[in-house]
Amino acid sequence: MMTESPTRKGTTPIKVWVLPDEKGDIVNKAKSAGLSASAYLRNVGMGTPVTGIADKEAVMELVKINTDLGRIGGLLKMWLTNDEKLELEGHSSARLESVILAALRDTKAIQALLYQKASALKF
Structure with missing residues (x-):
């Protein structure tokens, strides 16, 4: 019973x-x-820890930012390893370099945002 x-x-x-x-x-x-x-x-x-919804939402936001970083890195890698993509018709190597540097700057900005958001979390 x-x-x-x-x-x-x-x-x-x-x-x-x-x-x-x-x-x-x-x-x-x-x-x-x-x-x-x-x-x-x-x-x-x-005495059970109370975790807020805001913490869970913040973690999900960090996951999305990290996913964006992965996509940017993957696209940049694909672009740099594909000879056809590097042979831009009518574009100079200086133009190619500026595009790559802009992509790297964007990646650094996203990394800074990720760090800022992660530092603001309180566990």
């Missing part, structure tokens, strides 16, 4: 007396963590 463990709804709640502005702060912090106020307070009370 399998015994069912009680659900939280079937147990006794803990009442916490707070001022209206304190309640608003708790509700806002819970929303930013993607939790109900009850779950947020339970996690804080039990």
Whole structure:
């Protein structure tokens, strides 16, 4: 015979007396963590780390930036290793060099953005 463990709804709640502005702060912090106020307070009370939705969104943004860097690097590599692409009809080697340098500058700018976003994350 399998015994069912009680659900939280079937147990006794803990009442916490707070001022209206304190309640608003708790509700806002819970929303930013993607939790109900009850779950947020339970996690804080039990010492469980509360991670916010903003952190998850920031990580996803970093993944997208890193993907863009990979694409740029892959395209640049393909372009440089393909002799047909290097033989631009009517374009000088100076023009080719300026295009490559511009691509490298863009890559460095994206790397700086990635570093900035990663440094702003708080774990």
